[in-house]
Amino acid sequence: MKLDSIITRKMGECYVCANTQVQYHHIIPGHAYRHKSDEYHIIVPLCLKHHNEAHQGKELDLTLRAVAQIKFEKKYSHEKWMEEFKIDYKERYEREFRK
Ligand SMILES: [Zn+2]
Numbered sequence: 001m002k003l004d005s006i007i008t009r010k011m012g013e014c015y016v017c018a019n020t021q022v023q024y025h026h027i028i029p030g031h032a033y034r035h036k037s038d039e040y041h042i043i044v045p046l047c048l049k050h051h052n053e054a055h056q057g058k059e060l061d062l063t064l065r066a067v068a069q070i071k072f073e074k075k076y077s078h079e080k081w082m083e084e085f086k087i088d089y090k091e092r093y094e095r096e097f098r099k
C-alpha cells in the first residue's frame with residue numbers, strides 16, 4: 001500500500017515542525033480503526049517529540065483528529081465519517097478549545 005496521508009503530501013517531514021526524522025502516527029487510536037485508518041490514509045508524519053505529544057492526549061491529539069475529519073469530509077461526507085469513525089472530533093474540538 002502506498003504511504004499516503006489524508007492531511008499532508010509531505011510524508012518526509014513532521015506535520016507540526018517540519019523535522020525530517022519522522023514516524024507515522026495513526027490519528028484515530030484503537031485496534032478497531034487500524035484497518036480503516038490505513039484504507040483512508042488517516043495517518044500523519046510526526047517527529048519523535050510531536051509523536052509523543054500526540055499520544056499524551058493533549059491539544060495536538062484532538063487537533064489532528066479534527067483536521068483529519070475535515071479533510072475526510074471534504075473528500076467524502078460527514079455522514080460517512082460518522083459511519084466509519086463514530087465520533088465527531090470537530091464538534092469536540094470546538095467545545096474544548098473555543099474561547
Ligand atoms: Zn515535530
Ligand SMILES: [Zn+2]
Nearest residue numbers: 024025026051
Ligand atoms: Zn502514534
